[in-house]
């Protein structure tokens with residue numbers, strides 16, 4: 001993997017330019033025979049590489065999220081330094097938990113091209129066909145278990161920042177963790193924590209971004225509320241850049257979080273929130289609460305003003321933004 005990353009880096013140095021076989025070999029510290037094997041294997045991965053007597057050059061890059069593609073020039077200190085990639089898996093959160101149990105380090109990432117049984121919040125399924133970013137980050141923060149859900153808000157800010165700066169879109173957050181473009185959902189986050197005798201063992205943060213997924217394949221009940229980046233920008237989005245930028249944003253915010261600077265992150269979350277100020281319907285276990293969302297507490301709890309004027313804190317639930325003319 002390391003070798004592929006080096007070869008890709010060398011081939012990328014001057015895009016569209018040829019690199020001689022000997023040069024690639026010496027830059028990667030391998031033989032020319034091995035270079036040929038690597039080039040062939042990159043071809044199997046979907047790269048189109050021209051080989052001539054002037055050397056090799058890349059003609060086409062596959063829009064995939066292979067570890068060596070993400071790790072070339074990845075400017076993080078530890079997030080994403082270990083990436084486990086699968087073409088198909090039940091759920092990356094599930095794989096992350098299994099790896100966590102075996103002692104995988106903080107910052108390990110699990111990515112799948114397709115999930116057979118992607119999980120959403122509240123036991124729902126998460127549709128995960130080709131074209132999306134289905135990814136889980138394994139974390140081992142030294143925090144009380146009760147604080148683990150805050151990582152959902154931290155991650156939401158990291159995704160929103162990334163989509164805003166990378167794509168210049170009107171990105172917002174619906175409490176607690178849906179990333180919206182306009183009023184349509186483009187990303188969901190599922191945080192699951194494992195504690196042992198009151199001590200947090202690990203947290204897995206699953207992120208699903210509808211990058212280039214085909215919305216036509218979504219069932220009718222999801223179609224109206226969902227969008228993809230490709231649909232919003234009317235062009236295919238190159239996933240590697242989005243993931244790299246996200247990982248940098250995530251690491252920066254996660255470091256702040258561990259350093260006790262959650263209030264700053266929450267301020268950014270509040271600015272991004274599309275829920276505060278809206279009249280909402282929140283589905284709790286077995287009942288529904290209506291009210292105007294008037295704020296988010298410092299612990300990420302939603303505060304509703306009910307119709308009779310009383311304030312109600314909502315820790316979790318499914319939130320629906322009701323029309324403004326309610």
Ligand code: BTN
Pocket residue numbers: 090091092093094115117118119120121122124126128133134135136177178187188189190206207208209
């Ligand atoms: C939601 O909004 O309901 C949360 C959706 C989370 C989906 C992601 S995709 C990667 C990771 N693996 C899963 O099975 N789920 C999360």
